[in-house]
Amino acid sequence: MTNTVFRAQDRVKVLVPRPFDNAFDYLVPEGMQVVSGAYVQVPFGRNQLVGVVWGAGEDTLPAHKCKALLQHCEHVPPMPKALRGFIDWVADYTMAPRGMVLKMALPLPVALLQPPMQKLYQLASAEASMPSATRERVAEVLRERTQMSPALLADAAETSQSTLRQMVKDGQLIETHQVMAPPVQHFNITKRPDLSDDQEQAAALLAQQLEAGFAATLIDGVTGSGKTEVYFDTIEKALAAGGQVLVMLPEIALTVQWRARFAKRFGGEAMVWHSSVGEAERKHAWRAVASGSAKLVVGARSALFLPYNNLSLIVVDEEHEASYKQEDGVIYHARDMAVVRAAQEKIPIQLVSATPTLETIHNVQQGKYTRVHLPSRFAEASFPTVELIDMREAGLNATQWISPELGQALAKTFNAGHQAMLFLNRRGYAPLVLCRTCGHRFQCPRCSTWMVLHKGKSRLQCHHCDYQQMAPTACPECDSTDSLVPCGPGVERLAEEAADLFPQANIALLSSDQSQDTAEMIQQIIDKEYDLVIGTQLIAKGHHFPHLATVGVVDADLGLSGGDLRASERTYQLLHQIAGRAGREKVAGYVYLQTYQPEHPVMCAMQAGARDDFMALEAEQRELGGWPPYGRLAALLLDGPREAEVMRTAQMLVQHAPQDAAVSILGPAPAPLSKLRNQYRFRILVRTDRHIHLQKMLKQWLAVVKLPSAVRLKVDIDPYHFL
Numbered sequence: 001m002t003n004t005v006f007r008a009q010d011r012v013k014v015l016v017p018r019p020f021d022n023a024f025d026y027l028v029p030e031g032m033q034v035v036s037g038a039y040v041q042v043p044f045g046r047n048q049l050v051g052v053v054w055g056a057g058e059d060t061l062p063a064h065k066c067k068a069l070l071q072h073c074e075h076v077p078p079m080p081k082a083l084r085g086f087i088d089w090v091a092d093y094t095m096a097p098r099g100m101v102l103k104m105a106l107p108l109p110v111a112l113l114q115p116p117m118q119k120l121y122q123l124a125s126a127e128a129s130m131p132s133a134t135r136e137r138v139a140e141v142l143r144e145r146t147q148m149s150p151a152l153l154a155d156a157a158e159t160s161q162s163t164l165r166q167m168v169k170d171g172q173l174i175e176t177h178q179v180m181a182p183p184v185q186h187f188n189i190t191k192r193p194d195l196s197d198d199q200e201q202a203a204a205l206l207a208q209q210l211e212a213g214f215a216a217t218l219i220d221g222v223t224g225s226g227k228t229e230v231y232f233d234t235i236e237k238a239l240a241a242g243g244q245v246l247v248m249l250p251e252i253a254l255t256v257q258w259r260a261r262f263a264k265r266f267g268g269e270a271m272v273w274h275s276s277v278g279e280a281e282r283k284h285a286w287r288a289v290a291s292g293s294a295k296l297v298v299g300a301r302s303a304l305f306l307p308y309n310n311l312s313l314i315v316v317d318e319e320h321e322a323s324y325k326q327e328d329g330v331i332y333h334a335r336d337m338a339v340v341r342a343a344q345e346k347i348p349i350q351l352v353s354a355t356p357t358l359e360t361i362h363n364v365q366q367g368k369y370t371r372v373h374l375p376s377r378f379a380e381a382s383f384p385t386v387e388l389i390d391m392r393e394a395g396l397n398a399t400q401w402i403s404p405e406l407g408q409a410l411a412k413t414f415n416a417g418h419q420a421m422l423f424l425n426r427r428g429y430a431p432l433v434l435c436r437t438c439g440h441r442f443q444c445p446r447c448s449t450w451m452v453l454h455k456g457k458s459r460l461q462c463h464h465c466d467y468q469q470m471a472p473t474a475c476p477e478c479d480s481t482d483s484l485v486p487c488g489p490g491v492e493r494l495a496e497e498a499a500d501l502f503p504q505a506n507i508a509l510l511s512s513d514q515s516q517d518t519a520e521m522i523q524q525i526i527d528k529e530y531d532l533v534i535g536t537q538l539i540a541k542g543h544h545f546p547h548l549a550t551v552g553v554v555d556a557d558l559g560l561s562g563g564d565l566r567a568s569e570r571t572y573q574l575l576h577q578i579a580g581r582a583g584r585e586k587v588a589g590y591v592y593l594q595t596y597q598p599e600h601p602v603m604c605a606m607q608a609g610a611r612d613d614f615m616a617l618e619a620e621q622r623e624l625g626g627w628p629p630y631g632r633l634a635a636l637l638l639d640g641p642r643e644a645e646v647m648r649t650a651q652m653l654v655q656h657a658p659q660d661a662a663v664s665i666l667g668p669a670p671a672p673l674s675k676l677r678n679q680y681r682f683r684i685l686v687r688t689d690r691h692i693h694l695q696k697m698l699k700q701w702l703a704v705v706k707l708p709s710a711v712r713l714k715v716d717i718d719p720y721h722f723l
Contacts, residue, residue, distance in 0.1 A: 003035045003078065004056065011057025011066060014042050016049045017103035021091065025057040029068040037078030039112045041071040050109035052079050052102065075115040075179050077290050079105070079307055086341050087305075093340075095695055095715045096330040104330060105305040111283045118180035121164055121173045122147040128172065134159050135167060147176065182288035185295040188267030189236055199226050202372035203233040209348040210237055210313065216339055218319075218364055219352045221374025222383060223580025224544075227352050228258075230374070231315050232265055234350065239266075239295055243312025247298045248338060250321035251541060252276055255298055256519035258317075262298070273299030273306060301326055301334035304341060314342050318541060319351035319360060320573050325720040333718060354580060355573040355611065358566075358618055362629040377584070384551070384582040384589025386607045388598045401489045402497055406552045406592050410498075414505060414531055418549035418587055421533040422494060423540060423578050425558055427463065427511050429455035429493045430486030435475040437483040442472070448675040453486050454513065455493070465677045494554060495534045502532065510535030540578045549589060551582040556593040556603065564722050565627050569618055572602045572611075579606065626664075626687060628718065632694045635719040636684040637671065640711040643680040649711045650682040656705050658697060662689040673723040679712075683722070 006012050008030045013023035026042055028034060038053045048070060057066075087105060091098040106112075123142045130136040137157040142148065145156075154161045167173040195203060202219065209215040221227045231247075238245050249255055252274050262270050271285050271294040288294035290307045297303055301324060316324075316335050324334040335351065342349035351360055351369070363369045377383060394403040402410075402422075413420045430453045434441045442451045444462035451460035451469075458471045474481045486493070495509045508521055508530040518538070525533055528547045533539060559571040575593065583589020595603050605614035623630045636653065640646040650668030657665045666685035674681055688694055698715060707713055 003037060003081065006034050006036075006053070006056070008032065011059070012069070013054045013057050014040060014051040014069075015054045015087075015102050016042065016044055016051035016099055017106050017109065018044070018049070018099045019097045020099045021097045023051075023054040023098075025061055025066055027063075027066050027068045032069060032072055034069070034072050035078055037081065037084060039073035039076050039079065040069045041073070041113060042069055043067050050106065050112050052084070052106075054084065071113065073112045076112050076287070077307070077309060080309055082311075082341075082345050083305070083307055086337075086344055089340055089344070090330070090332060090337055093695065094330055094332050094717055095698065096332075100330050101305075104302060105307065107302070108279065108283055108286065111286070116180040116283070116287070117177045118149060120147040120149060120176050120178060121153055121168070122176065124171055124174050130172065134163060135172065138164065138167065138173075142173075182284065182291050182293040184293040185271065185288075186268055187239060187295070189239075190265060190267060192233070192236070193229060193265075195229060195233070196226065196374075196376070196378060198374050198376065199230050199378075202230045202374060205370075205372055206230065206234045206348070206350065207237050210234065210241070212348070213346045214343045215348045216342065216363070216369040217348065217350050218356055218360055218369050218371045219350055219374070220356055220371055221354060222377060223354045223577065224377040224383075224584045225354075225374035226378040227354075227374060228261065228317075229378075230372070231317075231350050231352060232262075234313060234348075235296065235315070236266070238313040241312065242310070244289070244292065244294065244308045244310050245296045245313045245315070246303060246306075246308070246311065246338075247296070247315045247317065248303060248324075248334065249298060249300065250318050250323045251538070252300060254318075254541060254543075257522060257543060258298060262296075266296075270296045270298045273297055273303040275300065275302065304334055304338055308345075311341075311345050312347050314338050314347065314349040315352065316349065317352045320353045320355050320357045321541070322570060322720055327716075327721060331714065331716045333720065336718070355576045357573075358569060358615060358622065359629045361615060362619070382583065382588070383609065384579055384591045386579060386591045386593065386609070388603055388607055389592055389594045390598050391594050391596050394594075400497065401494055401554055402501065402552070403594055406554075406594060407501055409550055409590060409592055410502065410532070410552065413550040413590075414502065416549070419525070419528065419531060419533065419545065419547045420550040420552070421535075421539065421545075421548055421578075421581060422498065422552045422554055423535065423537075424489060424491050424494050424554040425536050425574075426452075426488070426490040426555075427454075427513050427536055428452040428461070428490040429496075430488055430490055432487040433460065433471075433484055434487055435478060435480060435483050436485055437480040438475060438478040440475050440477040446675070446678045448673060452490065455486075464673065489554065491534055491536055498532060498534060505531040507532045507534060510539045512536070512538060537574065540574060540581070543581060544584055545581055546585045547587065548581055549583060549587045550592070551578055551589070552592045552594070553578060554594055556595040557597055557600075560597070560600065560602065565622070566720070568600075568602050569615075572605060572614055575602065575606050576611070626689070630690070632688045632690060632692060633719060634686045634688075634694055634698060635716040635722070636686065637681060637714045637716065638668075638684075638707075638711055639676070639679040639681045639714075640708070641679060642710065645708060646680045646682050646711055649707060650684060653702075653705055654684060656701065657686075658701055660692075660697075662692050663697065664688070671723065685719075 006028050010028045011025050014026050015023040034053050041050050087101045091101045130139050141156045150161045168175050219227050235245050292309045316338050319335050364371045389403050389405050410420050432450045433453050444467050446467055447464045459468050461468045491511050579591040638646050638650050664687040668682045668684045671681040671683040
């Protein structure tokens, strides 16, 4: 995996972004020279693909059958050795084809074949006199700068680009084209803010690690404790030393406020990378990272696979977020893979959270990670008071969701001139519509799930496959026209109830379904243009609302059901994050949790502020059952168009399972979401002791079973979701 040079007639292995685990042999043609990591175009079947030279080829294939490379993308630096090693590691760990992992690192292969060209103008003759004052100004600028782009030249000479084009026609300017180098990011760092004693101690430790190679550190601090300022301090030092920095965020919506905060502190823009970035911007960002001109990247999971040439620090903010787990294509957890990449790059990584996962806490306890602790909120802020509202005693009717106690708290907040927030993790108006006459329920025709009513759009929608239909006016089973009723609340219905209770309040509804720009609305909330914010978990993470005093969680029990081994932990994390939005500055904060289980350990821990006690209880229960992080877990998910065939295949797999006392096979059983996009799904869980080489065992097991062509198998190492 060194950068070996390959010349004409040498054989090289090229990895292509297709579902193959092996690289393929090609000949280097006459007149071409490549190195390990070079991006090349190759013939592949009837197609032409961009791949990466993975090393020396073999002599097993006759020379006349070995095809030649078509093109060498010389304008792009070779893929760094560390990234190639990382791709190999991820493929081995996740049991995904190596080519599919490479695909994540080649988001725009065609762009590699088309170097971005820049038009430049230069003087045909430096001594020639010009016929007008305008043209003489152009000449003066170019005598000093030699060559410039049309836009910059027109601006500097105070003329138009049409004048420049005429000067080209008149032979006074020469037009040239050259490969455009990405502009280097520059930062004008503002004065370092004053830090608390806890922040100063944390920042000092993290600064030392920049020179010490690999180190994984948990920045563990309550919401509002200033964790971001602490890792900003390390970023400043990493940038000053000339390195590249990657900051990972779990949600696209968070990047807007984070970028604004970064720009204020560093006097420059961070490079952004996530799935919603347009193609042109992605091309620019990828090239800037590869060339080293992009110094700081903020992005989602996929930013981990960019070709950094001088990476010196990785930060994973909100490290507990389940959205770091990718479920489609290559199944991997970006937080865990980020730790691996940092280890391979021999650089520090910082994991940041107010509610770290049990896995991360366990790694701290085992001495694999260090920990810095920020136990107090910054400046004068204090953590909010948490109160439980027992909904068994609330006495609400079937169409009410805001208890009298919560309603009174909201009224008090508005009267004091403060803001409030209501949280409900359900999109739309109602999660179910049924017929009171015959009991018919509207289910997605392609999935085993109910259709969600979106009243504003007059539509029913499946939130798993996006199937939609117009909201019905009559029951399709009994033709009744006045018996269809929405059951349960979504955020739209909650907003409707709140508007009835508080007609004078200005209400903001934040959900991924909304048409209004999220970033714009968040800024309006910060500017206190709204009295009440209602939303899904889009509002729970990372936002700083300085005037927010009261938070009400309408259904605090929502995440506790479903059989997920992390259900309690995730519910606690979510509730803690939501609670952390209240009272972040001088306004006292209050949090109200509406629950039918006030005795549940999650609710008790929230009220008592006993995070560590709760996590210790979770750890004890997991250890007794041999569940992660005390045991290993893998999920085998089979799906296909015929339910009986998928079930038989799952049963056959279990019959061939290894007979080992350290291996437990759970299932097969229908997945909780047993049908998705017209595919029937069965799940097998494999639980092993820590000493078992899980991937090796699975490969040996699966190698002896031949699956029907219509049945697909996905392997999920360290599963986080169980739908």
